[in-house]
Amino acid sequence: MASHVVEIEDAKTGEVTQAVYEHPFIVRLCHWVNAISLFVLVGSGLQIFRAFPSFGAKIPQKDLIHWPKAFAIGGWLGGALQWHLTFMWIYIASGLLYVGYQLFSGNYKQILFVPRDVPGVWPMVRHYFFFGPKPASKEAYNPLQKHAYTSAIVLGLLSVLTGIAIWKPVQFSWLAWMMGGFHYARLWHFLIMWALIAFVFGHLVMVVLHGWSNFVSMFTGWKKDPEYRPE
């Protein structure tokens, strides 16, 4: 896919910097709406979890984790459910709009992890974690990034499906059944949350490492001086 590229000339020095329009408006909008709703859903979800911080039978109850109230949203179970039942719709809407846009625009090709990306994963891991050389790339996203973003979208979908199975274990009993029953649906929902938190953590580390122009691009769409050579 041809990217929209401009060359910016500094009036004083005459220096030329490249900038690429990397994130279309819908992607940026969905990114931030999704970030906010994920934050609210995790916070309120943990408050809901505090009402029964365990998995399995209520009697005998074995509390798995005591999650501190300070790191939860909603104040009490009823309040947390209000946030959860409200933001789940915003989360779903932003997810559907994002995926729909990516498919419609063909933009998904940038981030969809496909089999031909597999050989590129190890060199990127070596670069990030073991100070190996940085593999050259003509694409906006390297194989490891594609893997991370594709996984995040799959996790997002699973978070919604497991959530539906907990919210509607009768109307969608087949969904709860597929997840191993109501008990397991609740456990999967919880584990998928942690997987998403792990993604966000890694994502934020990368944002810090890649600097300001990369961060700004998720607001303006334009990335100045990209690390890759767009075609």
Next chain:
Amino acid sequence: MTEHINQKKFKSMSRRELLKLTPMVALGAFAIPQLQAPLLKAGVGFSDWASGVLFRSGHLAPTFTDAEVAPFDKFPVNDYDVDDPEIDLNNWKLTVAGSVEKPGQYTLAQIQSLPKITQNTRHVCVEGWDVIGNFGGARLSDFLKMIGSATLAPYVTVECADDYYESLDMATALHPQTLLCYEMYGKPLTREHGAPLRLQIPTKIGYKQAKYLTKFEVASELYRVGYWEDQGYSHFYGL
């Protein structure tokens, strides 16, 4: 062909793109105290509306084998006030009122004269735990026929000996698994499980399934929804 622009142009392009994100500010309304409560109420209201749409009268909640039923002593008890509101079980009657042809006082024997249904279903608590139990009682739909209820009335409400109160949409009240429950595990309801009569509704969350029933009404309007609902819980909470 790459476009050449100056820095000023790039800044204005970037600013224009940034401004496109202004609709995001709308989400900030959730941070304004005066707007937060009505917005969350609307969100829960939308979820309740969706729950109503998703409810299917003919769709049965999963039922389980006797082997899957939790032992009686592992069936949790949640109350909001007391485990035993000290009902005089010998003289207990259910007061029936509202849009019905035969209002008045109904004895347990009258309710037990209706066909008895027993079912192994899952009880799901809003707290997150669940338990499979064995329940016995009369279909609420049969009782509604007995009292000559207007089935087009939208709601059924109940009041309880512990001052708890609840309401149900008529579609759920008429669901074949919705019971006026007087037995658990083949024995009369124990005091902590709501003796002598409780609602048992496999298609609803636990707090809808009121215990210690004393009054039953068929209503065309709700002036209150339920003990927990009126404090901010979901009104419909169908499973």
